[in-house]
Amino acid sequence: MPDSVVIVGAGVIGLTIAHQLLLDIQSQSSASKLKKLTFISRNYPNDEPLTHEYTSPWAGAHFRPFPHRPEAYETDKRESAYTRVTYKFFQKFAAEHPESTIEFMKGVDWLAKPTSEYLGLGPGLSKDSLVDLRTLSKPELPPGVEYGCEYLTWCLNAPEYLKFLQAQVEQLCLRLRIPLEFSRLNLTSLQDIEKWFGGTNVVFNASGTGLLYSGGYDPKSFSIRGQTLLLNVPNPNSIRYAHATITHQGNDGSWTFVIKRPASNGKPQYILGGTKQLDDDLIVPREADTQALLSRARKLFPDLLFPDGSFDIVRVNVGFRPARQAGSRVELEASPENGLKIVHAYGFGGMGYEVSVGAAQHAIRLYKSRPSRL
Template structure:
């Protein structure tokens, strides 16, 4: 049987390995970093293992071009997969909940979106919000739909555990070239190597993007995203299973600074509280 090596044990590598395994292939994962309980993670040492620092949630993006249509089609398949997995394995770390969107400067494909069109795109329980439901008068468009969030630390550990219990082999090591995947000691007749290492091999088309978020203990029953007219974002992603809520966030291409910014954190929290005051509770 064909032996496949997957390089990388982030959510893409783990998902790839599990799916190939389900299709009957012998699969091994080779990676430097693997899922760990958040209580024991050394943030600096694991800064490049990005999957566990993700939110993570599904946001529907209304497609306006061929690339976005392709991405939307994949998002629909992923939605079905997560829905099925949530039913069969509630311990996987997935939670379905409402998603709320606020846009200050909505593109045409949003402004013209009807409930009928949303239904044809596969959006479940979609409805446009009334202006009276907006947090302030800067918001010009809003909607609500049914979506999913995932606690990535639980989910990644679930995938690794499923992979291992189904006979997958795991090798913790650092490699410098994808071709090394064909010569892993202990594996014979490796025919395929799949690179899921992210930034690991210096791909010239890849670049670092620094993102800052903040984990809080406050509970929210929905994942909320606000797109501001200046291009900035404000959002929350609930991490159920005692994971708190992620408040964000920033996107800073080519910023290698590993230190979180206190002023940025304070602004993120202030901005989201203004957009979604109920996160503060009754106190």
């Protein structure tokens, strides 16, 4: 019997799960089509204005590898593997769909205080899983930086990519003749789905902070506040950041980065970031954070400045990355009452775009397997 599927959350994870699921159905003409596909979310990509509770549109959105940390080795290994699956998918997908805004370019890391895992090119930051990885020589590094490397990375325009992804889902559903519904409900539990959408037998839980079956949220989930700046820059198509993302870690642990936001038409803009603030729920921009970013950028990235020494700030972005203690949760369970399949896929922090395809494909494999009981 065809499944009736509900996806909770229309951020990059939820939309990617739908996209990958539909691509899988399209590629296997003998496979059963879905009876219905339903999204439940308070926010969608084409909403105006965007809210701070909808994290995905605010992202800088690029791939940055990192070595596995000893204290979180297994989680880092799993999530790093997701990023490589996404990377390979994007290489082909970007060529086929330039309107997606996915663009490959050089990635550069500058670290003032690298860990031994960086210096030793440990798992997650090695040539066997990265394209064109190269350690930078001392003369190539800016003052105060002990370690640097470069590799082939990608970036994309987060809000435009989300709209593109939703359009892809809509087109695939039309082509495959699968009924599609976008619902705006404020769920208090996953159990509510059975009340509002009778006949549902599969739920993908891409709710970010982990809405639970019986209500409330995963107690291991937490949010990381991020504040970034969207900039217009001089010579946007020829500035060095048009061809390279740069990430700098300072002696004080602060991170400063420049990520191109490719334009589907017109001039690209640039994301200057950023902050990683735990236990901070301020939804409005904090001026002190903005000034700290600009101060660091004046020293590290002076070519973002216009000739009169000013920055052209288009918007100050504030978003809340949905993270989870002990790493993301990608897991299959079933309701003890009626066997409802629930595939959890949440808690990716600031790596939503990087892990999106890999995590979605893992979630779909779980959906096809046998679940444990809730």
